[in-house]
Structure formats: C-alpha cells, structure tokens
Amino acid sequence: MHLAWLALLPLVRAAQPSANDTLLWGAYRPNLYFGLRPRIPQSLMTGLVWFGTQDYQSVSKSRHGCDQGDELAGYTWTEYDPRQGGVQVINDPQNNVRITTEFLKVAGGDNGGSWAARVKGTPLDASRPSRISTIFYMGLEGLGGIDMVTDEDENGLEGDVEFTGASPELDDFTIRIVEGPDNNHISSARHADAFEDRIGKTHFAGLPIPAGNIWQAREILIQTIIKRANDVLQPYLDPAVGVPDPSFVLHLPDEAFTGSNLYAVQKFFDGPFQFDVLYESASAKQKLSSAVLDQGIPALQESYAARFDDVLPYPIDFPPDLQENMQAFSRAVTANLIGGVGYFYGTSIVNKKFSYEWDEDEDEDDEGKDSKVAKLTPPNALLTATPSRSFFPRGFYWDEGFHLLHISVWDADYSLDILREWIDLIDDDGWVAREQILGEEARSRVPVEFQTQVPSWGNPPTLTLILPAIIDKFKEASASGIRDADLGLGAGIGMDAQVPLGGQAEAPRSRYLASSDATLEYFTSIYGPLKRHYEWFRRTQRGLIKQYGRHARSRTEAYRWRGRSATHVLTSGMDDYPRGPPHAGELHLDLLAWMAHFTRTMRSVASFIGQLDDAASYQEIEEAMLANLDDLHWSEKEQMYCDLDVDDEDESYHECHKGYVSILPAALGLLESDSPRLKAILELVRDPEELWSAYGVRSLSKSHPEYGQGENYWKGPIWLQVNYLLLSSLHKKYAAEEGPYRDLASEIYTQLRKNLVENIYKEYTRTGYVWEQYDANTGNGQRSHPFTGWTSLVALILAEKYP
Numbered sequence: 001m002h003l004a005w006l007a008l009l010p011l012v013r014a015a016q017p018s019a020n021d022t023l024l025w026g027a028y029r030p031n032l033y034f035g036l037r038p039r040i041p042q043s044l045m046t047g048l049v050w051f052g053t054q055d056y057q058s059v060s061k062s063r064h065g066c067d068q069g070d071e072l073a074g075y076t077w078t079e080y081d082p083r084q085g086g087v088q089v090i091n092d093p094q095n096n097v098r099i100t101t102e103f104l105k106v107a108g109g110d111n112g113g114s115w116a117a118r119v120k121g122t123p124l125d126a127s128r129p130s131r132i133s134t135i136f137y138m139g140l141e142g143l144g145g146i147d148m149v150t151d152e153d154e155n156g157l158e159g160d161v162e163f164t165g166a167s168p169e170l171d172d173f174t175i176r177i178v179e180g181p182d183n184n185h186i187s188s189a190r191h192a193d194a195f196e197d198r199i200g201k202t203h204f205a206g207l208p209i210p211a212g213n214i215w216q217a218r219e220i221l222i223q224t225i226i227k228r229a230n231d232v233l234q235p236y237l238d239p240a241v242g243v244p245d246p247s248f249v250l251h252l253p254d255e256a257f258t259g260s261n262l263y264a265v266q267k268f269f270d271g272p273f274q275f276d277v278l279y280e281s282a283s284a285k286q287k288l289s290s291a292v293l294d295q296g297i298p299a300l301q302e303s304y305a306a307r308f309d310d311v312l313p314y315p316i317d318f319p320p321d322l323q324e325n326m327q328a329f330s331r332a333v334t335a336n337l338i339g340g341v342g343y344f345y346g347t348s349i350v351n352k353k354f355s356y357e358w359d360e361d362e363d364e365d366d367e368g369k370d371s372k373v374a375k376l377t378p379p380n381a382l383l384t385a386t387p388s389r390s391f392f393p394r395g396f397y398w399d400e401g402f403h404l405l406h407i408s409v410w411d412a413d414y415s416l417d418i419l420r421e422w423i424d425l426i427d428d429d430g431w432v433a434r435e436q437i438l439g440e441e442a443r444s445r446v447p448v449e450f451q452t453q454v455p456s457w458g459n460p461p462t463l464t465l466i467l468p469a470i471i472d473k474f475k476e477a478s479a480s481g482i483r484d485a486d487l488g489l490g491a492g493i494g495m496d497a498q499v500p501l502g503g504q505a506e507a508p509r510s511r512y513l514a515s516s517d518a519t520l521e522y523f524t525s526i527y528g529p530l531k532r533h534y535e536w537f538r539r540t541q542r543g544l545i546k547q548y549g550r551h552a553r554s555r556t557e558a559y560r561w562r563g564r565s566a567t568h569v570l571t572s573g574m575d576d577y578p579r580g581p582p583h584a585g586e587l588h589l590d591l592l593a594w595m596a597h598f599t600r601t602m603r604s605v606a607s608f609i610g611q612l613d614d615a616a617s618y619q620e621i622e623e624a625m626l627a628n629l630d631d632l633h634w635s636e637k638e639q640m641y642c643d644l645d646v647d648d649e650d651e652s653y654h655e656c657h658k659g660y661v662s663i664l665p666a667a668l669g670l671l672e673s674d675s676p677r678l679k680a681i682l683e684l685v686r687d688p689e690e691l692w693s694a695y696g697v698r699s700l701s702k703s704h705p706e707y708g709q710g711e712n713y714w715k716g717p718i719w720l721q722v723n724y725l726l727l728s729s730l731h732k733k734y735a736a737e738e739g740p741y742r743d744l745a746s747e748i749y750t751q752l753r754k755n756l757v758e759n760i761y762k763e764y765t766r767t768g769y770v771w772e773q774y775d776a777n778t779g780n781g782q783r784s785h786p787f788t789g790w791t792s793l794v795a796l797i798l799a800e801k802y803p
C-alpha cells in the first residue's frame with residue numbers, strides 16, 4: 001500500500017528520527033486538553049473531544065482546546081515525563097465528569113517508538129447522572145496515508161476499531177481503539193426502540209481534509225454531527241412526539257469516504273467509562289494491549305514520585321503534615337509545565353520596517369516610513385514550553401528562559417534540546433521574535449494587532465539563564481567521576497523491557513553532564529548563534545549615550561528598548577510598568593541590567609569552551625556595564641536605580657519608579673554584597689508601605705501614584721518570575737556571603753519564600769489553578785489560568801533549587 005510515497009522514502013531518510021529517539025512523541029499539542037503528535041512538521045495529529053449528552057445544547061459546548069470559557073474546575077498533568085509519559089486529571093463540573101488521560105511511551109524500533117493512551121471518566125458527583133460522548137480523532141498531514149481496517153457498518157461498530165497507516169518518518173503503524181471493561185450505555189430512554197441497533201455502538205467517520213486543516217478537526221466533526229442530527233430529528237419535532245435521547249442522535253455518520261485523512265471514533269457512556277488507544281510502530285515489533293497501561297501507568301506514577309522526591313525534595317522547614325499535599329501540588333505544576341511543552345510549525349508574520357517615530361534609526365531610508373508591510377515568513381519549527389495552555393499556548397522568548405530553569409532540574413538534556421530549538425531560530429542578523437506564533441492554529445488564538453513581529457524589537461535575554469548552572473553541574477559530574485556507562489543516557493523506561501518498568505529514579509539522565517565530548521560539542525555548536533544574538537542586542541538596542549550619557553565611565557554601554565508606545569513597553573516584558581515620556585535619548589535601567597547579566601553568562605560560556613579572547617572582552621564589557629549602571633542609573637537623591645529620560649531642554653534626568661525595574665540590579669545579583677545600594681534596595685523590598693506584601697514582592701510600590709491603576713498589569717500585582725530571581729540572588733549571594741546586609745538579606749529570603757509558596761499553594765487549593773499573577777492586597781490569583789509557565793517556579797522555590 002501507499003506505493004506512491006514509498007518511492008520517496010530515500011529522499012527523506014535524513015529526517016528520520018533516530019532509533020532511540022524517546023522524544024519523538026509527546027503531548028505536544030498543549031493548547032488541547034489532550035493532543036498527541038510527533039515532532040515532525042506535517043504528520044499524525046491526534047485529539048480528544050467530549051461533550052455531555054444530558055441535553056441537546058452541550059454538543060455546541062464540546063471540549064477540545066483549553067478554554068477558560070469551559071469553566072473546568074482545574075486540569076493538570078499530575079505526572080509528566082517527556083521520555084515516559086504521564087497522567088492528566090481534568091474536572092468538568094458542567095458535564096459532571098472527571099476525565100483522566102494517561103499516556104505511556106513504549107520505546108523500541110527505528111521510528112520513535114509506540115505509545116498507549118487511556119481515557120477514563122468518572123462522575124464528579126456520583127449521585128447525579130454523568131452522560132458523556134467522547135471522540136478520539138487521528139488526522140494525517142503531509143505524505144502518507146491512513147485507512148480503517150475494521151469493516152465499516154452503517155449502524156456503527158461493535159468492539160475494537162483498527163486503523164493502519166504509514167508516513168515517511170513514522171513508517172508503518174497501526175492504531176487500535178479498544179473498549180474498556182465495564183462501560184454502560186444509555187439504553188432505556190424515550191424512543192430507544194427506534195434506535196435499538198445503534199445503542200452501545202462505537203460510531204465513526206472518515207473524512208478527506210485539505211492540507212493544513214486538521215487543526216480544525218473539532219469544528220469539522222461537530223458540524224458533521226449536527227448536520228446529520230438535523231435530518232434524524234425531523235420525525236420527532238412535534239412536541240407531542242418528543243425528541244429522543246441526544247445520545248441516539250448526536251453521532252458521527254458511520255461512513256468513511258475514500259481518500260480520508262481524518263478518522264474519528266465516537267463513544268457514548270452513562271457513568272464511569274474507559275477506552276484505550278494503542279499506537280504500534282511496526283518496526284518496534286511489539287504488540288500492545290491494555291495490560292501495558294494497567295501495569296505501566298502505576299509504575300510510571302511510582303517512579304515519577306520517587307524521582308521527584310529526589311530531585312525536588314520536600315523541605316524540612318515546612319510542616320510535615322502538609323508534605324503529601326504540597327508535594328502533589330509541586331509535582332502537578334512541574335508536570336504541567338513539562339506537559340505544556342508543544343511542537344509548533346508554520347509561518348509567522350514579520351514586519352521589517354515597522355517602527356514608532358522615536359524608534360527610527362538614523363540610517364533608515366525614507367522609504368522605511370511608508371513601507372509598513374507585514375510579510376509571511378517561510379515556516380519554522382519550534383519545540384517550546386508555553387506560559388498558559390488556555391490563553392497563551394505558544395512560545396514566548398523571555399518566559400522560556402524561566403521555563404528552562406525549571407525543566408533543567410527535571411531533565412537537563414531536555415532543557416538543552418529545547419534551548420537549541422530556540423537558538424536555531426536566531427536569524428543571520430542575530431534576532432529572534434519575542435512571540436513565536438507559528439502557523440494558522442497558533443495565529444487563530446492571537447488578535448491581529450498582536451500577530452506581527454518586528455526584527456528591531458527584543459525582550460529580556462533570559463535564554464542563557466540555565467547555562468552557568470549546566471556548566472557547574474558538568475564540572476561537578478566530571479569531578480565526581482561519573483562515566484557514560486553508568487548513566488541511563490536519557491533512555492525512556494521500557495527501552496529494553498517488554499513492559500515499562502519504574503524504578504529508575506536514581507539514574508542520572510544526561511548525556512551532556514557526563515560526557516565532556518557531548519557537552520563541549522553542544523556548547524560549541526550554540527556559541528556562534530548565541531554570540532550573534534548577543535551582538536544583535538548590543539547593536540540594535542544601544543542608547544544614545546554620547547548625547548545623553550553625561551558622566552558615564554563607558555561611552556558605549558547604555559541601552560534603550562525599541563518598540564515602545566507612549567504607555568507600553570511590551571518589549572521589556574513588563575508591559576505597562578511606568579516609564580517616562582518616549583524619547584530617542586532615554587536609557588532603560590532594566591535593559592542595561594539584563595545586558596550585564598547576559599554578558600556575564602557569555603563570559604562563562606566562552607571560557608568554558610576555551611574562547612579565551614572572547615572571554616576577556618566580555619569581561620571588559622561587563623565591567624563597563626556595571627560601572628554605567630551606577631554612573632547613569634543610580635539616583636543619589638532618590639537612593640534608587642532609575643531610567644534616564646530627556647526633558648524639554650534636552651537635558652537628561654532620572655525617571656524613578658519603585659518596583660521591579662528599580663530592584664533588578666539586585667535581583668540579577670549584579671551588586672556586590674557590601675554595596676550600600678544593595679541596602680537601599682533591600683529596605684525598599686522589605687517595607688510594607690513600598691514593595692513588601694504578605695503574598696510576595698509587588699511589581700510597583702504601594703506608595704506609587706499609579707499603584708493599582710489603569711489596566712493594573714505590572715502596576716502592583718505579584719509576578720513569580722521576578723520574585724524567583726530575587727530569591728535566587730538572595731540565596732546564592734546576599735544571604736550567603738559575608739557582608740553588612742547579610743542578616744537583612746536572609747530575613748527577606750526566608751519570609752518571602754514562605755509568603756510566596758503558602759499563597760500560591762492556598763490559591764491552588766481554593767481554585768484548582770496556578771495563576772498568571774497574584775493580587776498584592778488579597779493574594780488572590782488573577783488573569784490567565786492555568787498559568788504553569790513561570791508561576792510553576794514555585795516548585796523550585798519550595799525545594800530551594802535555584803539553578
């Protein structure tokens with residue numbers, strides 16, 4: 001079969017996943033409640049849809065893409081390991097069902113292995129009905145094909161349903177959908193007689209879908225159901241006759257058209273249910289059955305918990321009686337961050353010429369002003385974590401640096417693989433787009449005015465945050481003499497065993513940390529593009545220091561965010577944080593602080609790989625930046641770090657706003673432990689009338705006239721990632737090193753950590769979610785949820801891990 005594309009096989013060999021590629025498959029469609037796909041641009045995509053059949057309306061509120069409007073009472077992976085699989089729990093009160101999705105990877109063969117998935121439902125309230133219809137779909141894009149093996153029946157199917165397919169990268173595979181042991185079906189409702197031969201059946205459809213449209217599977221399938229239902233319902237529209245139960249009517253048409261590349265399998269349940277999806281990669285030569293899940297999932301859960309306690313242990317300074325619940329919380333946010341990693345592929349929109357008037361470069365040609373044209377780029381691929389599965393299910397540059405810190409603690413190799421994917425996006429100029437909105441599906445979630453990316457705009461350079469810790473870990477591992485042979489080398493469970501086994505908790509899992517060759521090769525391969533990226537910042541975000549840099553010791557190191565509007569500096573990451581009036585001569589404190597930190601990291605990478613000349617020059621630049629931090633941005637009068645702006649007399653002046661921007665030099669650990677400027681920052685942080693709250697450090701001081709004003713996004717609410725940075729520098733430096741402010745630093749550290757962890761945990765328990773930010777007056781979680789991007793750093797804070 002599929003001879004046509006088989007002839008093309010040799011051409012695509014290079015794209016073949018390697019034999020032990022345990023990272024090929026994943027829940028890489030995190031925008032969906034449950035969507036599996038391989039890391040292949042156009043290939044097999046699966047998804048789960050469900051709706052309640054208690055009435056005729058619920059079908060129009062079917063669940064598929066994560067959506068706050070579904071009003072779910074929490075959904076999270078409770079365990080998720082990128083090499084093994086995971087378990088997710090979804091609470092849907094409107095339909096009175098808790099859905100559990102289990103995903104188990106079974107390594108083997110030459111095509112990225114096989115997998116098994118289980119979808120289970122239990123009523124949330126056992127005393128009320130729970131009537132659910134599920135649809136599991138598989139859509140194939142690109143070369144290859146998929147066919148239904150089970151004989152079609154226009155009245156639906158009994159028992160298991162089998163499909164076979166093939167594609168150049170996946171080669172031959174089969175998929176079976178297997179009914180669970182004790183499912184009930186609705187059978188005694190009105191007009192049941194008329195539908196007798198369909199009750200309890202599995203329904204199906206096979207549809208030919210144009211290339212690039214599989215992501216719209218839910219809409220296509222539900223429309224298909226509704227269209228058919230309208231015909232079926234005709235005889236029952238007279239109120240005297242009365243409509244039959246929705247579960248007899250709202251189903252797929254039980255036909256498969258030739259040339260179908262989208263197949264869907266639908267089931268109806270009354271009460272608890274279960275079914276399995278078994279994907280077998282032919283080259284793995286291993287037949288899967290439901291037993292693989294029966295045994296593999298409990299083993300996975302056990303090994304996940306054991307490894308978790310090892311990697312992110314519960315601290316002795318927290319109450320022992322909370323251990324079980326808090327570790328479950330910490331596991332869940334970690335699992336959801338890692339289960340929130342997605343694979344995205346497609347075009348994006350870039351406007352090379354866009355600029356605000358005060359942004360224009362001196363050498364910009366006149367034509368630039370008029371040709372504000374946004375263009376589609378060629379497609380890119382990206383594996384990336386996502387800040388929020390419901391609201392922002394795509395890659396964000398500065399969020400990712402924080403995501404990688406967390407991921408690196410669980411699986412250092414995985415974080416380095418993801419980092420490499422981002423580094424691959426660095427263009428010839430050294431630029432990476434701040435928001436990665438790749439392809440139609442991703443774009444469908446973004447209002448048009450936010451879709452366009454601009455090659456002169458940046459975002460805080462956080463991608464390299466993990467590198468110093470990786471270098472340290474590597475040095476530790478080499479010093480302790482760990483050898484490649486001792487390591488699991490990132491192998492998924494089940495690699496050698498027939499049935500996945502747990503219990504590999506103790507095995508370190510990094511080929512990089514253990515082998516100097518692999519590590520050096522990695523760092524050397526990313527160094528070139530990183531340096532280009534670094535130079536992009538220094539070139540394109542440089543400020544007009546010669547005109548407005550007054551007494552600065554360095555005449556080059558001062559910076560300005562491009563891409564600001566009168567009220568927002570989206571590029572800084574702290575959108576509506578107060579700034580002065582826009583002026584081409586303004587100089588931004590936070591960007592200089594980020595650049596100093598970036599330079600410091602580049603220095604350690606360069607010296608690690610033996611680029612000693614570069615390391616020396618980074619050191620000079622870093623010193624110049626640190627000097628200018630004080631020369632330009634420290635206000636003696638206000639006793640704080642401030643932006644510089646330019647007044648009507650063309651004189652520069654300090655533009656001071658107490659909050660995250662003003663404390664960043666300390667949060668990034670740029671100040672010496674005995675600096676009196678550190679003292680001023682620590683006192684500002686600790687003062688309840690300024691930044692201190694019982695729930696964390698506020699983004700803007702309570703004493704600021706704009707505190708809590710306007711859209712109040714970065715004007716007071718508590719964000720976890722800046723709090724994390726502060727805790728990290730306190731823990732590693734200011735509370736650790738001798739110095740006059742050590743006691744204050746350690747008091748702040750202890751109390752801040754406690755405040756943050758307790759409040760985020762309390763809100764999780766109260767609402768079922770972690771949130772984008774927390775109200776500084778009440779501690780309430782607010783805005784997007786679940787937000788398991790940088791808010792999940794709470795797990796590192798609990799365990800006091802600051803890589």
Ligand code: 6A9
Binds near residue numbers: 392574
């Ligand atoms: C809006 C609206 C359905 C804003 O976490 C991602 C970013 C951060 O990088 C940034 O620091 N968030 C913070 O200020 C969310 C940005 C979302 C922008 C797109 C689209 C979608 O409505």
